[in-house]
Amino acid sequence: MRAYTALINPISGGGRAAERWEPIARLLREAGAAVTVCPTRSREHAVALASSAARRGEIVVAVGGDGLVRDAACGVVAGNGTLGIVPAGRGNDLARTLGLPDGDRELARLLLDATARAIDVLEVGGVVVPGNVYAGIDSMATAVINRNRWLPGALLYRLAPIRAVLTWRPATYTITADGRTRELRGQTVVVANSGSYGHGLRIVPTARLDDGMLDVLVVREGRLHRIASFLRAAKTGAHLDLPEVEVSTAREVALAADRPIPLCADGDEIGTLPATIRVLPASLRVLAPTAPRQSR
Template structure:
């Protein structure tokens, strides 16, 4: 018999996690599945709940946003289990990248009929990250987003970077990718696995969840006044053509800075630089549609 343990973040999406999960759970129970619900109290609690459920053979369902998915993935990877996602947060960028449907009926059908597939994850300072790790002006914007939950998500994700610009000055980063070291003055560094963040921005368009590589995007010391046009281009993925933007791939990156800089992972600050980010290939089993075939080169 299919067995599911739903982790609900009470504050995800303004408190809509329970409402998002109820119709999915009803359909699963109607199909004869065993369904349990656990409400998370903290990041550590979510990791513990996910690890325990996965160790018992239950499919862990993260009902929330990217932060809860990250925390659930930490526990699931440690226990060697399987993860499913019901998008109920503000950004839901990983769910969008995975092609997870919003419709409850389609979600239940996906959970009941689709075998897990393996995706890569990032590991930074002991934290498992399915999406992206980033440091710089976008990390400052993340702090603003998390302190302004009363503003509607789509608007907030566009306003926060502009507000962050007002207090920001460029950083001198030291970046080592697979043993190659360089120093540069810049605005932000993104280590991408999914490549998507900020409520739909394809910040690292070449990134793929299952290609065995991490993608490093560096935004150099360009004019901050152009942040609005940068974000517009990021929605279409054309920002890689900008002269201040660089991109490379690797499997391990060490990043430091000449002053304290916040380090974020999938929507939350997890520390400050320096940090080492490693790729763990095919480390997470997730219930999601198969990705579309990539064009041959």
Template sequence: MRQFTAIVNPTAGGSTGVAVLLHVARLLREAGAGLETVYSRSLAHACELARQAGQRNRVVLAVGGDGVVGGIGGALSGTDTLFGLVPAGRGNDFARALGLPTDPEALARVLLHSAPRSVDTIEVESAHGRSVVLGSVYAGVDALANRHANRSTLLKGAASYYAGGLRAVATWRPAAYRVTVDSEPLAHRGYTVVAANSPYYGSGRIIAPGARIDDGLLEVVMIREAPRRLFFTLMNELKSGAHVHRPEVRIAQGREVRIEADREVPCGADGEVDAVLPVTARVLPGALAVLC
């Protein structure tokens, strides 16, 4: 029977996140699994707790949103530690990419009985150093929107992302990017560049419908300069992924992506925005074993 260590982000999901964890924890224990719960003080602390649990041959459960899931998953990338998720954040986009159920009983069955799946991770290099994340790296108006959403105290979930997007687009000036995909330079002027391992970001928006979490490739989505009215239409089309059929959207694939710009452009990954361009993202194939 598996032995779990649940690492909890106390600020993610509020009372709903706590309720989901308590329900799942009860089901795991009733099935005979061992479960210990630890609370993180910061993302760096959560990553250290995850490494320590992995060294004790425990299954590490990330309880929180995409930030803590991406951070803990990145910390375990390249190890033999099994990784599980208890989605309890605003976006839960990587859990969505894995097809994880939201029902606690179904989720407990996955954690108890499913075979691990090897998925890709993303190594990220910037002036802030090196890190490993799971879902996507993005640079542009979406990073600015996410920064606004993360700072929102009134709105939660998808509403905070949508409001943050409206605020960001209203003030955004298209940037001149230099994008290099596997040594091929691509000129781009516009709103954003996304190097995606997962199809989803921004609380369920399908930014990269062609992205797969286990194909050893990053899907690079570039949204070109367009009238603001059209850009708002593009934002709405992210709900279905239909935006990729517009001429303003360019798609490329590669194993390594370098993103630069002609000015300071915010850059984020997995729901966290703490860097600016330039940034390099490279895929690490099959680097993480996930229960899903």
């Protein structure tokens, strides 16, 4: 029988993560599983708890949003363990991409019975990132989101990019992808593994979690005043047809800019440019439904 250590972010979902976890924990215990609950105090605390539990052979369950999933994944990869996810945050974009169910019984059954699926992760400055790394308007919008947690998630994720536009000016980026360097003026750069963020936007729809590649989306200078229409187009992937948008692939990307720009990963600021992002293929085992076959 599996044993579980649940990491609970006390502020996820407006402070309701523990409430979200309790009925699932009850179902696991009724099935005979051992369940330990650990509230997290910081990123470092979450990583250390996840690493220790993984090394003990326990399944680490991240009960929170994409930020906690990222921190738990960092510890799970270090401890060569397995990750479970109970989405309890505002965006829950990785859970959505993985196709996790919503119901308590369905999530409990998945945690009890699912075979672990191996997915890629990104690594940047020692931080493991299951989803995406980004710098530009998107990282400025993330700062707005994290300063306004009291607003409803769906509304906040739509207003934040518009707010970020008001103080943004295009940057000159230097991008070195697998040894090839170029310079361009742009609004934002996304290095994607899952391709999904912003409460359900498929910002890089070509990205795959298990193809061993990074997808690099660049939005060049232009059409900044049309951010609302850009976000609408991103719901369907139509934004890829815009002339200022381009996508390429690589295994390692070095990213720099002509001024300090925040670098974000799965909903949190993790530093500033410059940075180097690389893919670690099939490095994270996660309990999730079997992935459908996909092609580029």
